[in-house]
Amino acid sequence: MIPRYSRPEMVQIWSPETRFRIWFEIEAHACDAQAALGVIPKANAEAVWRAKGVEFNVARIDEIEAVTKHDVIAFLTHLAEIIGNDEARFVHQGMTSSDVLDTTLNIQLVRAADILLADLDRVLAALKKRAFEHKDTLRIGRSHGIHAEPTTMGLTFARFYAEMDRNKARILAAREEVATGAISGAVGTFANIDPAVEAHVCEKLGLRPEPISTQVIPRDRHAMFFATLGVIASSMENIAIEIRHMQRTEVLEAEEFFSPGQKGSSAMPHKRNPVLTENLTGLARLVRMAVVPALENVALWHERDISHSSVERAIGPDATITLDFALNRLAGVIEKLVIYPENMLANMNKFKGLVMSQRVLLALTQAGVSREDSYRLVQRNAMKVWEKGADFKTELLADPEVTAALSPAEIEEKFDLGYHTKHVDTIFARVFGA
Secondary structure: OOHHHOOHHHHHHOOHHHHHHHHHHHHHHHHHHHHHOOOOOHHHHHHHHHHOOOOOOHHHHHHHHHHHOOHHHHHHHHHHHHHOOOOOOOOOOOOOHHHHHHHHHHHHHHHHHHHHHHHHHHHHHHHHHHHHHOOOOEEEEEEOOEEEEEEEHHHHHHHHHHHHHHHHHHHHHHHHHHOEEOOOOHHHOOOOOOHHHHHHHHHHHOOEEOOOOOOOOOOHHHHHHHHHHHHHHHHHHHHHHHHHHHOOOOOOOEEOOOOOOOOOOOOOOOOOOOHHHHHHHHHHHHHHOOHHHHHHOOOOOOOOOOOOHHHHHHHHHHHHHHHHHHHHHHHHHHHHOEEOHHHHHHHHOOOOOHHHHHHHHHHHHHOOOOHHHHHHHHHHHHHHHHHHOOOHHHHHHOOHHHHOOOOHHHHHHOOOHHHHHOOHHHHHHHHHOO
16 A cells, blocks of 8 residues: 555554564474474474574565565575574475465454554544534434434434444454464375474464365455455445535535645635545545455365465555554544534524424324325425425414314424434443443
């Protein structure tokens, strides 16, 4: 991913230096296990650890790979240059390249998941704070983009909180799913390496042994991981779209923080555009771009092919780096979001009580009017508001068929905004706990 949308901690996970360091640890721990089993001399296993503090020369490994056309062999050759050819002769004993590559990839994904979990915690904290801050701030709810019934800004934030909390559970499950390692040798039969080696390496690196692998770890695990990233990205876009709508000039119920010195347009000095949330919509698309290739990676030929390899070299870093950046941008937007309660109330009253139509409809049915007739009476008066700018309550009070069923006081009561917020505390308790 380009530096513009990258944060250093996540980038570091995917750096060549980190990758080679993990390769070394896998090989060194495997040598320890082999020595404990008496397969290789203990002195050779100990010699491998002499490279523990060494900075592997990425350029030298690339130079060797240019000749060998094989990245793991290039690394092993470089390791032998560091610790000596004789000392290194038992390194990679009974192993195949996928033992190193797949176990490393899963370690990287686990580390990436840990960063994403911290990112989600920041988003959740921001959403919770704003939800309680605006628990009773009235705004109009919309369906199909059209005014529906009153809700609160706090409920909007709470809804997004609940969604992101589900995403936290999903990434925890995806982390667990992908936290396996395989040191099972060619085609996964352990013919040339004892399963105890795999168990030892996985224990040292915080993984579980893969119950059954071929020459590769099954890619359904990775498909779930990247699909989860795609779901999180979609939830992120869900929030971004709502903020973008609220910042429209005709709505202006909230807007991104506009910092001193910030410019909104190269042509129009008056502009304050929702650039961050528009950017989040774009970044969500990039993350979701990894999902279908990850699903297609599940189907591999027989015990092993490398059709998945090129895909994972791209989507591993790109999807995690992008989502890490985007979640932190989202948290910042929520933390600094400027909210306009007065505009929310003005928007809700734009059609002069029209949003109370359901209350009147229900009251008429409770008063003995058939639902069909009740709907006709309410809609007849509602259309006058849409078409002529009339006041809904005034029209109802002037309609003899309506007043035959409801008294003026009963009609008046149906326009109490507090009616729509009476269960806010109940919903908050469901979302945030008592």
